[in-house]
Amino acid sequence: MPGYLLGAAIGFVVGVAMGWSRLVGYWAQPVLRLIGPLPATAWLPIAFFAFSTSRQASTFLIALASFFPVAVLTWSGVASVSGSFYDVARTMGAKPWFLIRKVAVPAALPSVFVGLFMGLGASFSVLVVAEMMGVKAGLGFYTQWSQGWAAYPNVYAALLVMAAMCTGLVTLLFRVRDWKLAWQKGVVRW
Structure with missing residues (x-):
């Protein structure tokens, strides 16, 4: 959970900065284009070498x-806000x-939540793979051990436990989305 929250927070800040400032977008876009399409699981060998613990x-x-889906969709949402607003x-x-x-972020929130949903799915997949590859605890490790x-x-x-956990987190995120975007409540049901 700390990894997801950290990545989502940094992605949100980077996305808002890129959508708001052309200069930030100019410099950050090549980095996103280089790092973003790579699956996070491809970074496994580098991550286990660079960090002192498997948890880190x-x-x-x-x-x-x-980070990547939240940053890109937040950037898209902020950049597409009508100039008349x-x-x-x-x-x-x-x-x-x-x-x-009060204008850019609220108008971009539907895109931000799409990025949060995509990031949640990607981060859950990476969590299970990381547990299977190098961490000596967790459901991924237990699955491989079994x-x-x-x-x-x-x-x-x-x-089944993994499915229940992921469904619970998606349901929680939908509840937050329905609370923050009350005017869209019920458009997409989970």
Whole structure:
């Protein structure tokens, strides 16, 4: 969970900065184009080499997996806000910080939540793979260990627990989305 929250927070800040400032977008876009399409699981060998513990490495990988979709969709959402919204706010004396907080971010929230959902799925996949590859705890490790002992009922039970956990987190995220975007409540049901 800390990896997902860290990646989502950094992705949100980077996405808002890229959508708001052409200069930030100019410099950050090549980095996103280079790093973003690579699956986070491809970073496994580097992460386990670069970090001193497997927990730090898996946190980094999960943050990386959630960072990219949140950053790109937040950037897209902020960049696509109609200029007339800003013009109306400026005629009423709004400063740039107000425009970001009260105009750009609320208008981009539907895109932000799509990025959060995509990041959650990607980070959950990376978590399970990281547990299978190098971490000596967790459901991914238990699944692989059970499979090695041919304890297939345990494998199925672990898969059911993973499905329940992921469904619970998606449901929680939908509840937050429905609370923050009350005007869209019920458009997409889970």
